[in-house]
Amino acid sequence: MRKYFRFLILFVTLLYMCMVNVNNVQAASLPMRMYLDSVKSNMKVHGSTLTVKGWALSSNGISKVKIYMDGNYKGKATYGKIRNDVKKVYTKYKNADKSGYTYTLPLSSYKSGKHKIVVQAVDKKNKTYSIVRYFTVIKSIPIGGIEKPKSNSKVSDSKFTVSGWAISKFGIKNIKVYLDDKYKKSASTSITRKDIAKKYSSYSLKYAAKSGYSCSIDTYTTAPGKHTLKIIITGNDGGTKTYKKTIYISKKSSVMSIESPKASQTFNGSIAKITGWALNDSGVREVQVSVSGKYQGKASIGISRTDVGKKYKGYRYGDKSGFSYSLKIGSLSIGKHKITVKVLGYDGTSQSKSVTIAKKSVTAKKSYDTTLRNFVDKEYNKGGNVYGNTSTAATRSQIKYYMSPGNFSGSTSGKFMFLKLSYVSGISVYDLNTILKGKGVLSGKGEAFLEGGKKYNVNPIYLVSHAFLETGYGTSQLSNGSLKVNGKKTYNMYGIGATDGKANKAGSERAYKEGWFTVDKAIIGGAKFIGANYINNKSTPQDTLYKMRWNYYNMAHQYATDVRWASNQVGNIKKLVDMTSKSAFAYEIPKYKTAKTPVVTLDPAYGGTETGASANGLVEKNVTKDVAAMVGSILKKQSVKVIYTRTNDKTVSSEDRITISNNAGADYFVSLQAHDKYTYYYPSSTNKLGNAIAEAINAVINELKVSTNLTKSNKTIATLAKTTSTSVIVNVGNIKKSKQASSLKSSDYKKKLAQQIANQILDFVY
Numbered sequence: 001m002r003k004y005f006r007f008l009i010l011f012v013t014l015l016y017m018c019m020v021n022v023n024n025v026q027a028a029s030l031p032m033r034m035y036l037d038s039v040k041s042n043m044k045v046h047g048s049t050l051t052v053k054g055w056a057l058s059s060n061g062i063s064k065v066k067i068y069m070d071g072n073y074k075g076k077a078t079y080g081k082i083r084n085d086v087k088k089v090y091t092k093y094k095n096a097d098k099s100g101y102t103y104t105l106p107l108s109s110y111k112s113g114k115h116k117i118v119v120q121a122v123d124k125k126n127k128t129y130s131i132v133r134y135f136t137v138i139k140s141i142p143i144g145g146i147e148k149p150k151s152n153s154k155v156s157d158s159k160f161t162v163s164g165w166a167i168s169k170f171g172i173k174n175i176k177v178y179l180d181d182k183y184k185k186s187a188s189t190s191i192t193r194k195d196i197a198k199k200y201s202s203y204s205l206k207y208a209a210k211s212g213y214s215c216s217i218d219t220y221t222t223a224p225g226k227h228t229l230k231i232i233i234t235g236n237d238g239g240t241k242t243y244k245k246t247i248y249i250s251k252k253s254s255v256m257s258i259e260s261p262k263a264s265q266t267f268n269g270s271i272a273k274i275t276g277w278a279l280n281d282s283g284v285r286e287v288q289v290s291v292s293g294k295y296q297g298k299a300s301i302g303i304s305r306t307d308v309g310k311k312y313k314g315y316r317y318g319d320k321s322g323f324s325y326s327l328k329i330g331s332l333s334i335g336k337h338k339i340t341v342k343v344l345g346y347d348g349t350s351q352s353k354s355v356t357i358a359k360k361s362v363t364a365k366k367s368y369d370t371t372l373r374n375f376v377d378k379e380y381n382k383g384g385n386v387y388g389n390t391s392t393a394a395t396r397s398q399i400k401y402y403m404s405p406g407n408f409s410g411s412t413s414g415k416f417m418f419l420k421l422s423y424v425s426g427i428s429v430y431d432l433n434t435i436l437k438g439k440g441v442l443s444g445k446g447e448a449f450l451e452g453g454k455k456y457n458v459n460p461i462y463l464v465s466h467a468f469l470e471t472g473y474g475t476s477q478l479s480n481g482s483l484k485v486n487g488k489k490t491y492n493m494y495g496i497g498a499t500d501g502k503a504n505k506a507g508s509e510r511a512y513k514e515g516w517f518t519v520d521k522a523i524i525g526g527a528k529f530i531g532a533n534y535i536n537n538k539s540t541p542q543d544t545l546y547k548m549r550w551n552y553y554n555m556a557h558q559y560a561t562d563v564r565w566a567s568n569q570v571g572n573i574k575k576l577v578d579m580t581s582k583s584a585f586a587y588e589i590p591k592y593k594t595a596k597t598p599v600v601t602l603d604p605a606y607g608g609t610e611t612g613a614s615a616n617g618l619v620e621k622n623v624t625k626d627v628a629a630m631v632g633s634i635l636k637k638q639s640v641k642v643i644y645t646r647t648n649d650k651t652v653s654s655e656d657r658i659t660i661s662n663n664a665g666a667d668y669f670v671s672l673q674a675h676d677k678y679t680y681y682y683p684s685s686t687n688k689l690g691n692a693i694a695e696a697i698n699a700v701i702n703e704l705k706v707s708t709n710l711t712k713s714n715k716t717i718a719t720l721a722k723t724t725s726t727s728v729i730v731n732v733g734n735i736k737k738s739k740q741a742s743s744l745k746s747s748d749y750k751k752k753l754a755q756q757i758a759n760q761i762l763d764f765v766y
Contacts, residue, residue, distance in 0.1 A: 029059075030057075030059040030092060030093060032056070032057065032058045032121065032123060032127060032128075032129040033056070033057040033058075033090065033093075033129070034054065034055070034056040034057070034119070034121050034129045034130075034131060035054045035055055035056075035131070036052070036053075036054040036119050036131045036133060037053055037054045037055075038050075038051050038052055038053045038054065039052060039117060039133045039135055040133070040135075041133055041134060041135075042134060042135065042136065043135045043136070044135070044136045044138050045107065045135055045136065045137050045138065046138050046140065046169075046170075046237070047107065047170055047237050048106065048107055048108050048170055048235075048236040048237040048238065049104050049105060049106055049107055050104075050105040050107055050117075050135075051102065051103075051104055051105075052067060052077065052102070052103040052104075052105055052117065052119060053077075053081075053100065053101060053102040053103070054100070054101060054119065054131075055081075055083045055086045055099040055100050055101065056079070056099060056101060056121035056129065057086070057090055057093045057096055057099050058093075058121070058123035058124075058127065058129075059093065059094070060123040060124045060125045060127065061094070061095070061123060061124045062079055062099070062121055062122070062123055062124070063122045063123055063124045063126075064076050064077075064079065064121075064122050065077040065079050065101040065103075065119060065120070065121050065122070066119075066120045066122065067103050067105065067117070067118075067119060067120075068117070068118040068119075068120065069105065069110075069115065069116070069117055069118075070110075070115055070116055071116070074103075074105060075103065076103075077101040077102060077103035077119070078101060078102050078103065079100075079101045080098045080100070080101075081098070081099075081100025081101060081102055082097060082098060082100060083096070083097060083098070083099045083100040084097050086099050086100070087099075101119075101121075105117075107137055107237060107238060108173065108234075108235075108236065108237060108238035109238060110137050110238060111137070111139075111238075112136075112137055112138055112139045112239075113136065113137060114134060114135075114136050115134070115135060115136070115137055116132065116133075116134055117132070117133050117134075117135065118130055118131070118132050119131045119133075139235070139237055139238055139239035139240075140168055140169040140170055140235055140237055140239045141168075141235075141239050141240075141241055142166055142167060142168040142172065142233040142234070142235045142239055142240070142241045143166070143167055143168075143200070143241065144164060144165050144166030144167065144175075144211070144213075144231075144233050144241065144243065145164045145165060145166075145243060146162065146163075146164045146229065146231060146243050146245050147163055147164040147165070148161055148162065148163045148164070149161075149162070149229070149245070149247050150245075151245045151246060151247075152246055152247070152248065153247055153248070154247075154248045154249075154250050155219065155247055155248065155249050155250065156249075156250040156251075157219075158218055158219055158220060158282075158316075159216050159217065159218045159219065160216070160217055160219065160247075161214060161215070161216055161217075162177050162187065162214070162215050162216075162217055162229065162231070163187075163212070163213065163214040163215075164212075164213060164231070164243075165193050165196045165211040165212050165213065166189075166211055166213055166231075166233040166241075167196065167200055167203050167207055167208050167211045168207065168233070168235030168236065168237070168239060169203065169204070169207075169235070169237075170235050170236040170237040170239075171204075171206075171207050171235065171236045172189055172207070172211070172213075172233065172234070172235060172236070173234045173235060173236045173238075174186050174189070174234050175187040175189055175213045175231055175232070175233050175234070176231065176232045176234070177215055177217060177229075177230070177231050178229075178230040178231070178232070179217065179222060179227055179228070179229060179230075180222075180227050180228055181228070181230065184215075184217050185215055185217070186215070187213040187214060187215035187231070188213060188214055188215060189210075189212075189213045190210040190212075191210065191211075191212030191213060191214060192209065192210060192212060193208070193209065193210070193211045193212040194209060196208050196209075196211045196212070197209040197211070219249050219251070219282070219347070220282040220283065220316070220346050220347060221282070221346055221347055221348065222249055222282075222347050222348075223249070223347045223348050223349045224249050224250055224251040224281075224347070224349070225248065225249060226246060226247075226248055227246070227247055227248070227249055228244055228245075228246060228247075229244065229245045229246075229247050230242060230243070230244045230245075231243050251281035251282065251347070252279075252281040252314060252315065254278070254279060254280045254281070254343065254345065254349060254351040255278070255279045255312060255315075256276065256277065256278035256279065256341070256343050256351055256353055257276045257277055257278075257353075258274065258275075258276040258339075258341055258353050258355050259275050259276045259277070260273055260274065260275045260276070261273070261274065261339070261355060261357050262355070263355050263356060264356060264357070264358065265355075265357050265358070266357065266358045266359070266360050267329050267357060267358070267359055267360065270328060270329065271326050271327065271328060271329065272326075272327045272329045272339075272357065273324070273325075273326060273327075274289060274299065274324070274325040274326075274327055274339060274341065275322070275323065275324045275325075276322070276323055276341065277303075277305045277308045277321040277322050277323065278301075278321055278323060278341075278343040278351070279308065279312055279315040279318055279321050280315070280316070280343065280345030280346070280347070280349065280351075281314075281315060281316065281345070281347070282316055282345050282346040282347035282349075283315075283316035283317045283345065283346045284301055284317065284321065284323075284343055284344070284345060284346075285344050285345060285346045286298060286301070286343075286344040287299040287301050287323045287325075287341060287342070287343050287344070288341070288342045288343075288344070289325045289327065289339065289340070289341055289342075290339075290340045290342070291327065291332065291337050291338070291339055291340075292337050292338050293338075293340075296325075296327060297325065298325075299323040299324060299325035299341070300323060300324050300325065301320075301322075301323045302317070302320045302322075303320065303321075303322030303323060303324060304319065304320055304322060305318075305319065305320065305321045305322040306319050308321045308322075309321065316346075323341075323343075325341075327339070329357075329359055332359050332578075336356055336357070336358050337356065337357055337358070337359065338354050338355075338356050339354060339355050339356070339357060340352055340353070340354040341353055341354070363586070363587040363588075363589065364586070364587070364588050364589070365588075365589055365590075365591040366588050366589065366590050366591060367591045368552055368590055368591065368592050368593065369593065370552065370592060370593060371592050371593050371594070371595040372400075372403065372404060372592040372595070373595055373765070373766065374595075375403065375550070375552055375592065376396065376399055376400045376403055377396075377689060378555065379399050379403065379550070379555065380396045380399055380688060380689065380692060381686060381687060381688050381689070382555050383688070384561055385398075385399055385561060385563050386500075386561050386562055386563070387562070387563055387564065388562060388564065390500045390501065390561070390562075394563045395692065395695075395696070396689070396692045396693075396696070396763075396764065397696065397763055398563055399563055400763070401563075402549075402563040402564060402566070402567060403550055403563075405418070405546070405589050405590050408567065408570070409589050412574065413570045413571055413573075413574040414567065414570055415570075415587060416545070416569075416570040416573040416574055416577065417544065417545045417546045417566045417567060417570055418544050418545075418546055418587045418588055418589045418590075419459070419461075419462070419544060419545070419573065419577075419585060419586075419587055420459070420543055420544060420585070420586040420587065420588055421458060421459045421462045421535050421543045421544060421545070421548075422457050422458065422459060422535060422536070422543055423453050423454055423457045423458060423459055423460070424459055424585060424586075427450065427453075427459075427460050427461065427576075428446075428450075429446040429447050429450055430446070431446070431576070431579045432445075432446030432447075432449050432450060432460060432464060432576075433445075433446035434579060435464065435572075435575060435576055435579065436449075436464065436474075439468065439473045439474040440471070440472075440473055440474025440475040440479070440480060441471075441474045441475075441479055441480050441481070441491070441519050442464075442467055442468075442471065442473070442474035442479075442493075442519075443474065445519060445520065445523060448519070448520040448523040448524055449463050449464055449467075449523055449527075451524055452523050452524035452525075452526070452527030452528070453527060455524070455527070455528070456527045456528045456530075456531035456532070456535075456536075457531055457535065457536055458527050458530055458531045458535050461573055461576040461577060462545070462569075462573065463494075463523070463526075463527055463530070464572070464576060465569045465572040465573045465576065466494050466530070466569065467479075467493045467494060467523070467526075468569075468572050469565075469568055469569050469572075470492075470493065470494050470495035470498075471493055471495075477504055478491075478492045478495070478498060478503065478504055478507045478508060478511075479491060479492060479493055479519075479522070481519075483504055483507075483508035484508075485508050485509055485511070485512035486512065488512065488517055489517060490508045490509075490511035490512050490516060490517065491511055491516050491517065491518060491519050491521070491522035492507045492508065492510065492511040492516060492522055492526070493519070493522045493523050493526050494526040494529070494530060495507060496510055496511075496514075496526055496529055496530075497509070497510025497511075498510070500561060514529075534548050534559060537557075539553075539554075540553040540554050540557070542557075542559070543588070544587075544588055545565075545566035545569060545570070545573075546566055546590065547588075548560075548566070549563075549565050549566040550566075595766070597639060597640070597641050598640050598641065598667050598668075598765035598766065599640075599641045599642075599643060599664055599665055599666045599667050600635055600640055600641070600642055600643070600666060600667060600668045600669075600670065600761055600765060601642075601643045601644075601645065601660065601661035601664060601666040601668070601669045601670065601723075601725070602628045602631060602632050602635075602642060602643070602644050602645070602670055602672070603628070603644075603645040603657055603661070603669065603670065603671035603672065603719065604621070604624035604625040604627070604628040604629075604644070604645065604646055604672055605620065605621070605624045605671055605672060605673045605674075605729075606620055606621035606624065607621050607625070607646050607648075607649055607650050607651055607652055608621075608649060608650045608651030608652075609651050610651055612624070612673070612674070612675060613674070613675035613735055613736060614735075615735050615736045615741065616735055616736070616737075616738050616741035616742070617741065617745070618674075618735040618741050618744060618745065620673065620674045620675055620735060621649065622649075623674040623732070623733075623735060623744055624672040624673060624674055624732070625646070625647075625648075625649070626750060627672055627674075627732050627750055627753060627754055627757075628644065628672050629647070630750060630751060630753075630754030631670075631672075631754045631757050631758045631761070632644065633754075634754060634755060634758035635758055635761060635762065638762055638766075640761075640762070640765060641664075643660060643661060643664040643666060645657040645660050645661070654718045654719055655718070657671075657719055658718065658719055658722045658723050661723050661724075661725060662723060662724050662725075666723070666724075666725045667725055667726070667765055668693065668725055668726050668727070668728075668761060668764065668765065669719065669723040669725045669726070669727035669728070670697075670727075670728055670730060670757075670761065671719055671727070671728070671729040671730065672729075672730055672732055673729060673730070673731045673732070674731060674732050674733050674734065674735050674744065675731065675734055675735060675736060676731040676734060677707065677708065677709050677710060677731060677734060678709065678710055678711070678712040678729075678731060679694045679697060679698045679701075679709055679710070679711050679712070679728060679729065679730050679731060680694070680711075680712055680713070680714045680717060680720060680728065680729040681693070681694040681711065681712075681713055681714070681720065681727070681728050681729075682713070682714065682715060682717075682720040682721060682727060683713035683714075683715060687726060689726040689764070690720075690726050690727060690728055691711065691713070692764075693726065693728055693760065693761070693764050694711045694728045694730075695711055696760040696763070696764070697728065697730055697756075697757055697760045697761075698710070698711050698730075700756035700757070700759065700760055701730075701732070701753065701756060701757070703756070704743075704749070704752060704753060704756065706733060706739065706740055706743045706749070707731075707733045707734060707737075707740050709731060714729075717729065726764075730757065732744070732753055732757075733753075
């Protein structure tokens with residue numbers, strides 16, 4: 001019996017376990033279920049929020065319910081809400097009575113239109129079930145307005161009030177105020193407006209009755225002038241409305257004064273004090289100082305100026321309007337500098353004033369007992385001057401340009417052509433090495449240049465510049481030791497002895513002769529040569545670049561043949577001078593005698609019974625007379641004394657023409673013809689000006705592209721041979737050629753022709 005009882009208990013236990021397993025199997029096989037109650041397909045949603053609710057079931061238990069909006073995860077719904085209705089239907093799911101979920105989705109940030117929501121249930125074994133619904137968000141557009149300020153009104157105070165009203169069906173979230181699209185602040189809302197509530201009775205009274213807004217906007221950071229005021233009204237549901245108005249902000253004009261330094265004040269110390277005052281209606285934020293366009297720094301501001309505050313009332317910080325700045329002028333190059341003080345206001349406006357000062361230098365005049373024209377003519381007649389390439393002879397016009405001090409003395413770099421080249425103190429090895437850096441064999445040789453300059457009384461700045469020019473910045477064969485003489489490397493830094501056409505051979509041989517077998521020896525030894533033979537020459541010191549190139553007292557003793565030689569160095573010299581803050585430099589500018597009034601004889605060929613050529617409706621004597629009159633008129637306007645051999649239709653012999661010119665003491669005799677293609681001149685080994693002016697006039701006539709003239713020497717023409725002045729015969733065209741005759745009939749062409757001829761004459765007489 002006892003055995004039977006134990007068997008019965010075992011049977012019942014096994015039966016129970018089987019039943020439990022069967023139930024578990026059944027539960028495990030149940031599918032996930034889910035439903036979204038609150039969002040229907042294509043429903044329209046008003047308001048600022050959307051309630052998302054429904055239920056979700058899983059035999060594994062629900063872990064979480066996730067909400068996605070337009071593909072973006074928004075958050076987890078609250079799960080476990082009581083849903084007895086679900087329990088009644090789905091009895092086999094555990095906790096079906098607590099299967100509800102809910103989530104409040106804010107809609108204010110979403111635009112009107114169609115949107116997609118995804119509700120995803122995740123069970124405890126990471127199985128998922130999702131429901132996708134589309135719905136349309138409909139925003140309520142607020143209404144309102146800006147009542148103050150009025151459109152196109154003028155605002156002159158430092159602050160102004162922006163006020164008005166705004167209503168939305170779901171209430172106002174905020175009202176933001178902008179000026180020129182820049183956010184200023186949010187207005188205060190919920191101000192009582194019974195008038196709006198009465199007028200817009202269709203809106204909820206609680207919103208309409210409190211629809212007023214107001215805020216105060218300051219103008220300190222806003223420039224005067226036309227501006228756009230804008231408000232953006234945003235409702236609680238995210239609906240927006242924008243209103244705009246044009247306003248005009250008026251401010252007092254900015255005022256400033258630079259009290260020191262005074263205009264044209266000169267300085268030779270290390271500091272220049274810049275002081276003054278500045279007013280801006282919104283207040284001065286910053287004062288900047290620059291010199292010749294280069295920023296230097298900020299001035300100290302807020303300095304007490306009660307005198308200015310009393311005179312100019314109403315300006316913000318007017319009684320503290322002073323400014324001060326200590327400008328270090330030691331680093332400035334000698335000469336004029338423009339100091340600019342720029343005042344910046346808090347409203348973004350600015351004002352500037354400038355004053356020009358000068359850093360002192362010693363400038364002297366070197367008087368010459370000759371005119372510049374005479375010196376130029378001598379240089380041209382001497383010959384040997386070239387322009388750049390040694391095979392290209394320089395024209396008289398080119399020589400004149402580079403010999404004229406006025407073309408260079410007024411420029412910031414050109415004036416260094418007249419820098420005294422004797423040694424000056426204050427130039428450091430560091431200064432020199434800074435500009436020598438990366439310049440081939442010259443790099444790091446500042447000490448050698450300084451030693452050579454000091455020892456032989458030569459400005460080291462000039463030595464460096466000269467070396468740059470002659471060695472191609474330390475890279476030429478003559479300077480880098482690649483040229484050997486008798487098996488020894490030679491170095492030549494200044495092109496000494498490097499005559500045109502055989503520079504390397506002659507220059508290296510000179511270096512060998514002088515014993516320049518290292519870079520340092522060539523630098524220092526070359527300084528000795530330049531000092532003794534040019535800078536400190538006992539008979540005619542050539543102690544400026546100008547005098548080294550143009551030696552009036554000994555034209556055979558000039559350093560170079562290139563007319564540009566002196567001007568080619570001024571750029572490098574300026575760079576170095578600008579770096580030397582402790583040196584005082586001296587200048588010497590040539591002063592030539594004032595030239596007497598130039599005299600030019602104009603000789604219209606033929607006249608009277610001597611008609612010259614007649615062709616194509618033109619008579620030569622008339623053409624030459626017309627052109628001569630036009631040329632003479634231009635010359636007279638430039639203060640040239642003009643002598644005509646005839647001014648009317650009369651016969652004048654060659655002898656009389658010569659006599660008229662010689663008696664007048666003419667500097668140039670220019671005869672005009674019109675039947676040939678040549679411009680004639682008298683050949684001379686001592687006076688090459690005839691050839692020069694013939695070439696010059698010929699060139700400009702040909703530029704008019706009517707005739708193609710040539711120059712030709714002639715010793716047999718009496719007016720060329722017997723006049724005491726430089727003489728040329730110019731054919732202004734050939735009336736026998738129909739095209740040229742046609743042009744010579746044109747008054748406009750003859751004016752152009754006369755201008756071209758006159759320009760060349762002027763270039764030679766001045």
